[in-house]
Amino acid sequence: MSRLDEEFGIRLAFGENAAITMEDGQGQQVEKSQDGESDWFEGLEANGTYVLQVEEDPAQADRPSKTYEAPSVETCPLKKSAKVADITRELQGMSVEEIREKGDKYRELVEARDLEDTLFS
Numbered sequence: 434m435s436r437l438d439e440e441f442g443i444r445l446a447f448g449e450n451a452a453i454t455m456e457d458g459q460g461q462q463v464e465k466s467q468d469g470e471s472d473w474f475e476g477l478e479a480n481g482t483y484v485l486q487v488e489e490d491p492a493q494a495d496r497p498s499k500t501y502e503a504p505s506v507e508t509c510p511l512k513k514s515a516k517v518a519d520i521t522r523e524l525q526g527m528s529v530e531e532i533r534e535k536g537d538k539y540r541e542l543v544e545a546r547d548l549e550d551t552l553f554s
Contacts, residue, residue, distance in 0.1 A: 447489045451489055
């Protein structure tokens with residue numbers, strides 16, 4: 434059980450006294466053993482399919498928590514990199530002559546792309 438707990442943080446997420454059980458692929462309860470220091474599931478087979486069930490520690494359920502909120506569209510880094518990609522596409526659409534001249538439009542686009550990239554990377 435300690436290896437599962439290390440890998441998935443079960444007791445961290447569900448509390449130290451979470452009720453943890455396991456069923457095999459046929460829905461049969463897997464026997465759980467424990468000594469003073471650790472607990473483990475008996476008779477597991479390599480490549481077997483098992484379902485771990487966890488009931489949250491009641492003390493954990495009463496703990497204040499905050500629900501995750503995804504960032505708004507305005508703060509999403511993907512949108513900002515999309516702006517850089519748009520400017521880059523516009524630069525790529527310029528003719529070879531326009532790029533060689535490095536005229537006003539070219540300089541404005543490069544400056545805008547560099548600014549976007551610097552501010553939002």
